[in-house]
Amino acid sequence: MKEKRNLHLKVQELCDCYTTTDPLQEMSRLPEDQDKEESALKWLALTALHGINNNASKISIRRSPEGSVTVTAEYRRSELPSPGTEVGDHIFKAVRAITHIDAAKGKTQLALGVRDSSVDLRVKLKSKDGQEKISIKFPE
Numbered sequence: 001m002k003e004k005r006n007l008h009l010k011v012q013e014l015c016d017c018y019t020t021t022d023p024l025q026e027m028s029r030l031p032e033d034q035d036k037e038e039s040a041l042k043w044l045a046l047t048a049l050h051g052i053n054n055n056a057s058k059i060s061i062r063r064s065p066e067g068s069v070t071v072t073a074e075y076r077r078s079e080l081p082s083p084g085t086e087v088g089d090h091i092f093k094a095v096r097a098i099t100h101i102d103a104a105k106g107k108t109q110l111a112l113g114v115r116d117s118s119v120d121l122r123v124k125l126k127s128k129d130g131q132e133k134i135s136i137k138f139p140e
Contacts, residue, residue, distance in 0.1 A: 007041060008098045012113045014045035019115055023050035024081060031084030040090030043083045044098075047071075048112055050080070051138040052119060058137045063088055065130030095134050101125045 018026060023046040030046075033039040047059050051073070058074040061083075069088030071080040083091060095101075099108045107124040122137040 007094055008110075008112075010041050011044045011048075011094075011098070014042055015048055015112065015114045018042070018045055018049060021049075023047070023053065027083065028081040030087050031082070033087070036086045037090050037094075039083065039087040040094045043087060043091055044094060047136060048114070048119070048121065051121075051136065052114065056138050057140070058135055060133055060135045061088065061091060063092060063132045092132055092134065095123065095125060099123050099125065104128065 027043060027046050027050070030039045030043055033042075050056065051059050054073075054075060056073050056075045059071065059080070060074075061069060061071045063069050067085050067089075069082050069085055069091075071082055073080055082088070099106070099110060101108065101123075104127040105125065107122065110121045110123045112119050112121055120139060122135075124133075124135040124137070126133045126135075
């Protein structure tokens with residue numbers, strides 16, 4: 001990432017910036033962004049906002065061994081806009097940097113400040129046979 005300051009803080013700032021937008025609409029624009037590293041952080045912020053706003057229980061992003069990226073949400077099993085291959089790659093890097101999960105499998109709590117409150121997300125990362133998955137669980 002170009003800017004080496006705290007990625008977690010940057011995601012929180014982006015949450016604050018995008019609070020009044022439509023997260024799905026903003027997500028669908030990410031593959032067109034020039035700065036893929038910044039887009040990865042935007043995706044994380046928009047995903048958190050979408051999950052909070054729509055009472056999601058879990059949102060997962062998967063990358064196949066070929067590199068294609070898909071996103072699903074659990075509340076109504078549906079597919080969300082994909083961030084695209086390049087942004088998807090940076091999402092996985094950013095989540096590993098924020099959570100400090102370096103192993104093939106790991107999970108942690110992530111406290112994310114949104115405006116004047118906070119939400120505790122459970123982040124789980126799993127890699128197997130070239131496929132990677134990040135799951136973000138939202139509180140009930």
